[in-house]
Amino acid sequence: MNFKDNLPIYIQIMNYIKKEMVIRKIKEGDKLPSVRELSTTLTVNPNTIQRAYTELEREGLVFTQRGMGTFATEDIEKIESLKKDMAKSLVDNFLIDMQSLNFSKEEIKKLIDL
Amino acid sequence: MEDIIKIKGITKTYRNKRALDSLSLNIKKGGVIGILGPNGSGKTTLIKILTGLLRPNKGEVLIDGKTPGTYTKSIVSYLPDRNFLYEWMNIEDAIGFFKDFYEDFDEDKAINLLEFMGLNKGMKIKELSKGMHEKLNLSLVLSRNAKVYILDEPIAGVDPVARDQILDAIVKNYNEESTMIITTHLVRDMENLFDDVAFLRGGTIELIGNAETLREEKGMQIDDLYKEIFG
Amino acid sequence: MKKFMKYEIKGTYKFILGILLVILLASSVIQYNIFTEIRNFEYNQINESMNFLRFMFVLSIFIIFGAFITAFFYIVGSFKKELYEDRGYLTFTLPLSGNQILGSKLLVALMWNIFLGISTALYNIVLSLILFKGEVKIIFEEFIKIVNIGFVTAGITGIVSALLTLILIYFSISLSKVSIRNKKIGGMWFIIFLIISGITSYISSKIGLALPYYLDLNTFKITALDTFPGMMNTGMMEFSMGMGSPMVDGMYPAYLNIASFITEILFGIAFFMGTGYLIEERVEL
Numbered sequence: 001m002n003f004k005d006n007l008p009i010y011i012q013i014m015n016y017i018k019k020e021m022v023i024r025k026i027k028e029g030d031k032l033p034s035v036r037e038l039s040t041t042l043t044v045n046p047n048t049i050q051r052a053y054t055e056l057e058r059e060g061l062v063f064t065q066r067g068m069g070t071f072a073t074e075d076i077e078k079i080e081s082l083k084k085d086m087a088k089s090l091v092d093n094f095l096i097d098m099q100s101l102n103f104s105k106e107e108i109k110k111l112i113d114l
Numbered sequence: 115m116e117d118i119i120k121i122k123g124i125t126k127t128y129r130n131k132r133a134l135d136s137l138s139l140n141i142k143k144g145g146v147i148g149i150l151g152p153n154g155s156g157k158t159t160l161i162k163i164l165t166g167l168l169r170p171n172k173g174e175v176l177i178d179g180k181t182p183g184t185y186t187k188s189i190v191s192y193l194p195d196r197n198f199l200y201e202w203m204n205i206e207d208a209i210g211f212f213k214d215f216y217e218d219f220d221e222d223k224a225i226n227l228l229e230f231m232g233l234n235k236g237m238k239i240k241e242l243s244k245g246m247h248e249k250l251n252l253s254l255v256l257s258r259n260a261k262v263y264i265l266d267e268p269i270a271g272v273d274p275v276a277r278d279q280i281l282d283a284i285v286k287n288y289n290e291e292s293t294m295i296i297t298t299h300l301v302r303d304m305e306n307l308f309d310d311v312a313f314l315r316g317g318t319i320e321l322i323g324n325a326e327t328l329r330e331e332k333g334m335q336i337d338d339l340y341k342e343i344f345g
Numbered sequence: 346m347k348k349f350m351k352y353e354i355k356g357t358y359k360f361i362l363g364i365l366l367v368i369l370l371a372s373s374v375i376q377y378n379i380f381t382e383i384r385n386f387e388y389n390q391i392n393e394s395m396n397f398l399r400f401m402f403v404l405s406i407f408i409i410f411g412a413f414i415t416a417f418f419y420i421v422g423s424f425k426k427e428l429y430e431d432r433g434y435l436t437f438t439l440p441l442s443g444n445q446i447l448g449s450k451l452l453v454a455l456m457w458n459i460f461l462g463i464s465t466a467l468y469n470i471v472l473s474l475i476l477f478k479g480e481v482k483i484i485f486e487e488f489i490k491i492v493n494i495g496f497v498t499a500g501i502t503g504i505v506s507a508l509l510t511l512i513l514i515y516f517s518i519s520l521s522k523v524s525i526r527n528k529k530i531g532g533m534w535f536i537i538f539l540i541i542s543g544i545t546s547y548i549s550s551k552i553g554l555a556l557p558y559y560l561d562l563n564t565f566k567i568t569a570l571d572t573f574p575g576m577m578n579t580g581m582m583e584f585s586m587g588m589g590s591p592m593v594d595g596m597y598p599a600y601l602n603i604a605s606f607i608t609e610i611l612f613g614i615a616f617f618m619g620t621g622y623l624i625e626e627r628v629e630l
Contacts, residue, residue, distance in 0.1 A: 006333045008326040009306055036286075043281050044306040045146055046288070048326065165438050167630045183625075188440035198434035202356045214348045215439050 009044060013052040021061065021072055022083045032062060032070045118143040118262060118293050119164070124173030126159050126317075133159040135317035136173065143261075144290055146307055148325070149297040150336075151314035152344050157297040158195065160314070161266045164295070165192045178261060188216070191260035195267045197247045199239050205250060206235040212254050224257035227287070231279055245276035252280055256287040263294040269303060277303060305336040313343055349441060349449040354456075357423060361457050364416045365464055371405035371412070372469050378402040380476045409465075416461060420454040424515050425534075428522045433630050443625030447515065447617065455508050502601060509613040513545070514538055516616040519623040545612050553605030560601045567603065 005012055020026045032038075035053065039046040053070050056062045060078060064070050073079065098108050119141040126134040134156045141147055151157050162168040163175060166182035177186040199208050205228065212219045228234070231249040242250065252268060268284070269277045284307060288294060298304045305311070305325065312322040320343060321328075325336055332339055378401065427433045427446075436446060517538035525533055559568050 006329070006335070008329040010326055040282060040286050042306070043278075043285050045285070045309055046290070047145065047309050048306070051326070162630070167434065167437055169626070169629070184440050184442055187438055190438075192434075192438050194431075194434040196431045196434065198431055198438075200352070200356055200432050200435065202359075207355070211352060214351075215441075 009048050010052040010055065013038075013042070013044070013049065014056055017052070017056060018061065018082060018086065021079055022086060026072050028072055028076055028079065029074045030072045031068075032072060034069055116143055117141060118178055119295075120174075120176040121160075122174045122176075124163060124170035124175060126156075126163065126168065126170050133317055134163075134170065137318050138173075139312065139319060139322070141293060141295065143293055145309040146288065146294040146296065148301075148304065148308035148311040148336075149295060149314055150299070150301055150311055150340055151297075152299055155314040156317040157314055158266060159317075161192075161264055161295070161297060164264060165190060189218075189261040191216075191218075191255045191258040191263045193251055193255040193263075193265040193268060195270065197239070197242075197251065199247075199251065201240050204236060204238045205233060208239065208250070208254060209235070212257070216258050216260075218259040220257050220259060223287070224253055227253035227257060227283060230283065245272040248272050249276060249279060249283075252283060256283060259289075259292075261292055263292060265294065265296045267297055267299075269298070269300055281307070301340045302335075302337040308336070311336055313340070315344070346441070346445045346449050349439070349446065350453050353423075353449055353453040357419070357453070357457065360419055361416065361461070364412050364419075365461060367412045368409050368461070368465050369468050371408040372465065373472065374401050374405040375409075376469065376472050376476055378405075413461070416457065420457060420511075421514055421518070423454075424450055425518050428518065428628060428630075437624075437628070437630060442621070443623070444618075444621035447621050447624060451508070451511055451515065451617075454511055455504070458507055459504060502606075505610070509609055509616075510542075512613050512616045512620065513542055516620045516623075517541060519620050519628060523623055523627045523629075545609070549605040549608040549612070552608050553602040556602075556604035558603050560603055560606075568600075 007015075017026065017032070026032065032053070033041070035046050035049045038044075039049045042049070053062060053064075057064060057070075060075075061073050061082065062070050063073060095108070103111075117140040119139070121137060121139040121141075123136040123138050124134055125132070125136050137156070137160065149157050149160065159168065163170055164177065164182065166187060169182075175182060178189055180186050200211075203211070209221060209224055212224070213221055228250070231253055233246060233250055233253070237246075239247075239250075248268065248271075252265070255263065255265070265284070269280050272280065281303065284294075284296075296304065296307065308325045310323065311325050311328065313320040328339060329335060334342075378399070427436050427450075439446075514534070517534040521534040521537055557569055560566075561568055
């Protein structure tokens with residue numbers, strides 16, 4: 001995982017975990033790696049990982065069981081709506097980029113149909 | 115949270131060169147702080163004052179409430195930017211030495227770390243390469259359960275494989291209770307380790323803050339910010 | 346402090362044992378030479394190999410002298426290294442006070458000096474006993490006369506003197522490190538050492554002359570003397586071993602000036618504390 005965006009590291013880690021959940025690499029109810037494990041694999045300060053987990057929990061995507069660890073949500077609807085949100089934001093960004101290149105909606109549609 | 119290190123307006127001059135210029139800095143207990151700056155910005159001078167190798171001309175330094183001395187040396191684990199082990203030693207002697215002098219030294223941890231680093235006890239200090247020195251010294255320093263760790267340029271001049279091992283060892287062995295101070299000018303490689311960063315220029319703090327907050331505010335990584343400040 | 350001494354010994358013993366080996370080898374050559382010379386003298390045989398042996402004899406004396414000087418500078422150098430080389434980053438970040446570091450280094454240095462001295466002496470005595478057997482009993486009868494209380498006391502005085510010299514050397518090295526940051530003037534400590542030891546000897550001898558009370562090292566009686574026959578001035582210490590003077594009660598007289606001895610001890614304590622202070626508060630790496 002490369003941190004090259006302009007975003008804080010914890011947000012990039014959140015996005016990474018969200019993606020893993022959407023593509024079902026992390027399935028509902030799966031145990032997430034511990035803060036320490038993930039900190040070691042990514043060579044990132046454990047406090048940063050902790051912050052990412054806390055934020056994910058606030059968004060209702062993961063939950064913590066005391067003494068057991070952090071788990072992905074079992075609410076499939078939530079993951080589905082996350083998937084839609086992510087797709088929507090990708091499309092939005094794509095459209096903004098294309099419009100900045102002076103493509104019209106028709107032209108964009110044509111390109112996608114290819 | 116309480117501050118483990120309090121630095122109040124320290125100035126340090128060598129002959130006519132001013133290395134530190136009324137620098138003040140408080141470091142809280144727990145967390146990793148990166149001291150960033152190019153060569154000659156005063157990083158090493160600051161570190162040497164904290165470890166008691168140098169004394170400021172003006173100002174005051176308190177570590178856990180005490181000025182640098184015998185007590186602070188017993189709670190500070192220091193990795194200098196050079197090989198500080200005695201030349202006659204082999205690795206086993208060095209482990210024995212740390213065990214004898216530092217009550218907080220954990221021998222099992224040292225043995226595990228050395229194994230992770232691919233070093234064995236019989237190796238002689240004199241015969242180690244630069245990268246191996248760095249790995250050995252870091253293993254010894256991290257094997258202490260110290261209140262404060264001070265690592266001066268831990269990855270300078272080592273090959274990429276050794277660099278990754280060193281970074282892994284730092285992350286693996288860092289515990290939330292202790293405070294870690296790391297100086298570096300290799301910001302890209304190390305920035306993900308820091309909670310806070312302080313940019314040092316001309317012997318004073320140019321900018322200090324939480325790393326994530328700075329990324330958010332400035333919309334760039336710490337490495338880019340470093341380039342913007344010192345470029 | 347004991348721990349630090351342990352590592353001091355660990356770090357230096359190989360070199361010291363090497364030096365000892367050289368000294369013992371050279372001593373053997375000298376003794377063997379004397380042995381052969383005496384035999385040849387007795388049998389009145391002079392041959393070619395004698396010249397070679399004589400050459401070896403002279404060479405060995407130089408080697409022993411050189412070995413002692415080397416050992417001395419090695420020990421002095423081990424202190425200098427702490428202040429000028431990277432190992433100081435370890436030594437001076439240990440949770441030890443300046444006095445503890447200094448005391449350990451001093452004791453180990455002194456221990457090596459005594460060890461080398463006694464080993465060399467014992468080896469030579471044993472070797473000559475083996476070589477000469479009963480032949481030169483006279484030498485030992487003479488020798489035993491010197492080995493009396495006075496000789497032992499003088500030996501102890503000599504050790505004290507060596508200790509004081511070492512302290513002064515360490516002080517000079519620390520002072521030169523503190524005052525001159527330039528590494529190029531490496532021999533500066535020696536000049537400081539010469540100046541300070543000149544001043545202290547002058548002061549202590551002045552005090553000694555003003556208070557001429559002497560401790561007789563044979564009888565431990567205090568006597569006031571106006572003249573001191575065969576006075577030996579060892580620089581740091583002013584005591585007289587009257588080697589050239591006639592024997593009294595079958596023993597050579599040995600006197601120690603009490604006032605100057607106390608002065609020297611006080612100087613030693615002062616320089617020790619001064620060095621401890623410099624190491625802890627002033628030396629910068």
